[in-house]
Amino acid sequence: MATKSLGVVLNGVTGRMGYRQHLVRSILAIREQGGVELRDGTRVHLTPLLVGRNEEKLRDIAAQHDIERWTTDLDTALGDSGQQVYFDAQLTSVREKSIVKAIDAGLHVYTEKPVSETLDGALDLARRARDAGVKNGVVHDKLFLPGLVKLRRLIDSGFFGRILSVRGEFGYWVFEGDWQSAQRPSWNYRAEDGGGIVVDMFCHWDYVLHNLFGRVGAVTSRAVTHLPHRWDENGELYEATADDAAYAIFELDGDVVAQFNSSWTVRVHRDELLELQVDGTLGSAVAGLHRCVVQPRAATPRPTWNPDLPDTTPYRQQWQDVPDNVGAENGFKAQWEQFVRHVVDDEPHPYDFLAGARGVRLAQAGLQSSAEARRIELPELTL
Numbered sequence: 001m002a003t004k005s006l007g008v009v010l011n012g013v014t015g016r017m018g019y020r021q022h023l024v025r026s027i028l029a030i031r032e033q034g035g036v037e038l039r040d041g042t043r044v045h046l047t048p049l050l051v052g053r054n055e056e057k058l059r060d061i062a063a064q065h066d067i068e069r070w071t072t073d074l075d076t077a078l079g080d081s082g083q084q085v086y087f088d089a090q091l092t093s094v095r096e097k098s099i100v101k102a103i104d105a106g107l108h109v110y111t112e113k114p115v116s117e118t119l120d121g122a123l124d125l126a127r128r129a130r131d132a133g134v135k136n137g138v139v140h141d142k143l144f145l146p147g148l149v150k151l152r153r154l155i156d157s158g159f160f161g162r163i164l165s166v167r168g169e170f171g172y173w174v175f176e177g178d179w180q181s182a183q184r185p186s187w188n189y190r191a192e193d194g195g196g197i198v199v200d201m202f203c204h205w206d207y208v209l210h211n212l213f214g215r216v217g218a219v220t221s222r223a224v225t226h227l228p229h230r231w232d233e234n235g236e237l238y239e240a241t242a243d244d245a246a247y248a249i250f251e252l253d254g255d256v257v258a259q260f261n262s263s264w265t266v267r268v269h270r271d272e273l274l275e276l277q278v279d280g281t282l283g284s285a286v287a288g289l290h291r292c293v294v295q296p297r298a299a300t301p302r303p304t305w306n307p308d309l310p311d312t313t314p315y316r317q318q319w320q321d322v323p324d325n326v327g328a329e330n331g332f333k334a335q336w337e338q339f340v341r342h343v344v345d346d347e348p349h350p351y352d353f354l355a356g357a358r359g360v361r362l363a364q365a366g367l368q369s370s371a372e373a374r375r376i377e378l379p380e381l382t383l
């Protein structure tokens, strides 16, 4: 069997996403399965070179997972002739300059979202990558969630008829950090460190909406910092300068209206941490991370409003489960395989830096809409 090998520089693997989703559940899982299979049966083996700031942590991770090479010097890693791909899961605020270095070194680049903190920065990266002729991609993991895969299938089958609206509910309570530690890193709550729920989540909502329902043509949003103080990893009180909740309306091409609540200051009374309700002329669906239920037009009950009597209608039981039908794979691993095939076999990769820039623009417009209390229109984005 023919094999190829691909040197992959992995920066930020000591972090939450870099370690768990990208190193362990993607790169090492791919190593375990014997590489990425191409169309002609060739298998591509990924050879990781870890990069980070903390020598001790890197050494430990490398030893624990039997990885030969690591360094605390990015330039050394990028200058190594055996490397073809650079991956970035660092803190968002330090991403852009590392990616510029990787492009200048001629490496293909795959990165966590958001690709940059600003639209100008994201477009600059997209142009640099295009001009240097390097392949580029941004994580778009939510499209791989089993619940959203089922939603895609429903859309493709014509189940909804004309789609009218989408309602997204995302969030959970992130502990303040005083009497219980926070479940997310403290930088997420400091604007000066690239934090904020709009910057974090709107780039996800952009590709979810764009790929499933239509391009986002306008946004109206209200971003709020509900909790002005939190406690960090060392138990120190800090000022939470970033938004921790956002209430937004996205207007999509095709007259679909999408309304999303995103919040780290909400307690969950839902079946899953993300739920999307889609209503169409012929049927409705509610999709979460895993499950998806439907109610077709012909099986729609007739609710009647009567505040004088307790409501005993079992509304949730009036929906039907959409079956999995296909086995679910880790979405991060599936995206890595997609990107490797793009690099080695030139397979299409729809989620490039320009798509990433579109997500950054939606976040930027969401913050602007909130600050200026107005609706922001979003023309088609081009390089």
Ligand SMILES: NC(=O)c1ccc[n+]([C@@H]2O[C@H](COP(=O)([O-])OP(=O)(O)OC[C@H]3O[C@@H](n4cnc5c(N)ncnc54)[C@H](O)[C@@H]3O)[C@@H](O)[C@H]2O)c1
Residues within 6 Å of the ligand: 011, 012, 013, 014, 015, 016, 017, 018, 052, 053, 089, 090, 091, 092, 094, 112, 113, 114, 139, 141, 185, 187, 200
């Ligand atoms: N796709 C998703 O669903 C998803 C989810 C969470 C986070 N993210 C993205 O992943 C990235 C990392 O988030 P995380 O939650 O893993 O954060 P984290 O704080 O756990 O990890 C951050 C990483 O960056 C490194 N780092 C921190 N400060 C640095 C600095 N000044 N210079 C260089 N490196 C530095 C850390 O050592 C660590 O390796 C962010 O860009 C975030 O937006 C994506």
